[in-house]
Amino acid sequence: MSAADTTTPAKVPPPRPAPPPPGVAAARPRRGRAPGGAAVPWALLAPCLLVLALVMGYPLVRLVTLSFQKFGQSQLWGFQPAQSAGFANFTNVLEDGEFWAVVVRTIVFAAGSVIFTMVLGMLIALLLQRVSGWMKTLINVVLVASWGMPVIVATTVFKWLFDSDYGILNALLSKLPGVHLIGHNWFASGPQGLAVIMLLVVWGAVPFVVITLGAGLTQVPKELEEAARLDGAGSWGVFRHVTLPILKPIIVMLTTLSVIWDMGVFPQVFVMRGGHPEAEFQLLTTYSYDRAFVVNDYGQGSAIALITVLLLLGVVALYMRQMLKIGEVE
Template sequence: MPVVESTTRRTGGSTPHRAPGRATRPRRRQTSGLPWLLSLPALLLLAGILGYPLVRMVELSFQNMRLRELISGRPAPWVGLDNYTKVLSDTDFWAVVWRTVAFTVVAVIFTVVVGLGIALLMRRVARGVRLFMIVAMMFVWAMPQLVAAQAFRWITDSDFGVVNYVIDKLPGVDYQNHSWFVNPWQGWSVITTLVVWAGIPFIAITLNAGLTQVPKELVEAATVDGASPWQTLRSITLPILKPLLIIVTTLSVIWDFGLFTQNWVLRDGHPEPQYQTLATYSYTQAFGQSRYSLGSAISVITVLLMLGVMAFYIRQMFKIGEVD
């Protein structure tokens, strides 16, 4: 009591009185319908652009749409789950799935690791050099996929490609008129290089921005304590970058899993079976063989396979939003 009275005299106020048994509750944030009202036009536009094609694709996967129905305009007969049964029992489909998954894993690992290395390098070079690197990578990032794939097709051309010309100049090596796509391992190395080259700018620039949030005091203290650069990276930098690394890795998985343009252009619009991915396989079945319902079923399965990755990405975004 004396402490309370003395504190009251110094502040010139009186001790607050609270009703017994009544606890203070935090005020709940009042939600209004204004944000939803402002978002309504965008939501309606997205529903029209994305929602209708998705619903139509699912509907088509339960039908037997052929070229005859497409030309005549007659409704396609319903076949239920027949298309899904054919796809899931097809060994070629599962070979395409495993090939797509393997490519995605390899491409994402190389993209994230090289992008992280470039981001770390950007923090150690001079400001002018860093600005030049950012501008150069922005040009790469802004290049359309079709243009980049066509450029790589010319570079690796068997007759006039600069890659064959340079390698052929090495002593004891004969790469004249060498075709990179006869061997699937060499062909996929070209495709993977193109995808990694195009994906590095986003990873490097994003992680470079994240590295600016790493406190310099922690790094300096670790250096004074005798920590090596690898120990500093593992114990300080990577834990701070972990949320951002998860985001960029998840986005890379989503983008690379839907590979279409690169292998389609490099194989001149006719990818061989060993170069088929889920996206090209679905397109080939639907428009190359006029099996539209079967292609729709493959697309629906592809979307279902990606739902887990997309849900994980959205969950991580909400986590970052809660922390902020």
């Protein structure tokens, strides 16, 4: 046998299929669409939507109806039928100087609460990234415990802490050189009293912000931070150009929720002032309550509450706009 006979024969590739004729699309396998696929999400959301409609639908409709009616004690007890007032309730509210003072006070209170909450929450969340594992766990447990404390209990505790006669805060501060706060009444003026209530609101809101931002910080790529440091960026530069842009969606969401919650503060003011907030302590929620259940003008109280809802809807609209901008950039 010669060497030529032992050579392995070359493999011939199989023939390629002929291309489809012009104008005829090639047949492609298509994935079968599950029957009723478009209806499945709505079916899953139906129980939640039904609960929301039952819990929030009727009160909201009733609120809108009352805001356009003259409704007082006589109408409440059925002695007289409810009378249509048109836009009179809104006109009386918007022409009242006290109402606009309450609006400004509410905006300042909410803005201060949100700013302090977000700044303090961000600082604590950043610090938690630099402590050991057991310390982080301990701090998270403390945060969850404080966050889970009922609002009435927390308000009562703060009321005792700032009590003019038996409050421990006055006693501790009076030990500082040149400070004499024994018997000092923190609620003698509106700004001081609202500052105490703001501290209470921030104390209750910080745990949620810290836990949420802490979870977001775990998603920041370490490679980007190391690259920024190699380029000469300091700690502030890394936070500004790397961490902050990645956390922007979470920060926008937390800020919006904080504005909504802080503009709707009610039990903290109501309990702290013994159920009768003075004029200097009135926010939109307590002002609406007083008009409805103290003055017994339920129509005007409903009008104030509806205006508050419209203001909050404006905040939600700004939130949706920011989220859409973030989505377009990404």
